[in-house]
Amino acid sequence: MIEQLRESTAILHQDLERTLIPVIKQANSPEAYIRLLQLFYGFYYPLEQYIAAHIDTSFPGGFENRRKATQLLQDINVINGAPLDPPPTCTHIPEINDNAQALGVMYVLEGSTLGGQVICQIIQRNLPLPEITQALSFFNGYGEETRTQWDSFVHYLEGYHGTDDQKKRLVEAAADTFRQFKVWAQANA
Numbered sequence: 001m002i003e004q005l006r007e008s009t010a011i012l013h014q015d016l017e018r019t020l021i022p023v024i025k026q027a028n029s030p031e032a033y034i035r036l037l038q039l040f041y042g043f044y045y046p047l048e049q050y051i052a053a054h055i056d057t058s059f060p061g062g063f064e065n066r067r068k069a070t071q072l073l074q075d076i077n078v079i080n081g082a083p084l085d086p087p088p089t090c091t092h093i094p095e096i097n098d099n100a101q102a103l104g105v106m107y108v109l110e111g112s113t114l115g116g117q118v119i120c121q122i123i124q125r126n127l128p129l130p131e132i133t134q135a136l137s138f139f140n141g142y143g144e145e146t147r148t149q150w151d152s153f154v155h156y157l158e159g160y161h162g163t164d165d166q167k168k169r170l171v172e173a174a175a176d177t178f179r180q181f182k183v184w185a186q187a188n189a
């Protein structure tokens with residue numbers, strides 16, 4: 001399953017990374033960093049709502065501790081110095097109507113934690129505020145546990161025994177997530 005996901009999304013993944021890296025590098029003011037966090041929030045929040053509603057209850061460890069939208073709001077509030085209203089959310093999102101699609105979307109959101117260390121370094125370099133370390137909880141991912149969390153997710157995917165149709169839906173949901181995040185980023189960065 002993981003190999004199929006990697007192969008099917010490699011180009012889309014590259015494409016999204018190319019879109020987002022400049023936005024990350026340009027987050028060199030509090031306003032720009034808040035906009036970056038809002039961009040992620042607007043996409044992650046609605047996806048997480050649908051994942052929570054459709055992921056199997058047997059998912060190891062549950063989905064709750066893999067949610068990331070709350071960290072985004074916290075980081076926004078730290079930089080802003082006061083609570084900000086939740087940012088607008090994306091409506092053109094991948095279809096998540098079952099466990100297979102929820103897992104496909106999760107592949108993208110969980111994988112994004114792997115770039116976190118690099119992103120934290122870039123932001124700290126470009127935005128040397130005293131409060132910045134408190135405002136990197138989203139990009140910090142699972143901290144020291146990031147690799148472990150990723151490995152356990154991949155392990156679960158490896159043990160996923162869906163039908164061919166379910167596997168197709170899983171891969172297509174991952175591909176759509178990369179595509180639609182790029183569309184959202186291009187419209188909102």
Ligand SMILES: C=CC1=C(C)/C(=C/C2=NC(=C\c3[nH]c(/C=C4\NC(=O)C(C)=C4C=C)c(C)c3CCC(=O)O)/C(CCC(=O)O)=C2C)NC1=O
Pocket residue numbers: 006013016017020021107108109110111112113114115116118119181
């Ligand atoms: C935002 C910038 C951004 C950057 C610059 C970034 C960098 C990296 N992403 C990596 C891996 C993955 N990234 C994704 C999903 C997204 N990658 C993206 O660029 C965006 C935006 C994604 C999803 C939102 C996934 C599914 C995988 C697993 C691929 C697999 O193994 O199957 C690794 C590799 C780490 C290692 O293997 O040691 C790095 C360095 N991640 C970011 O979010």
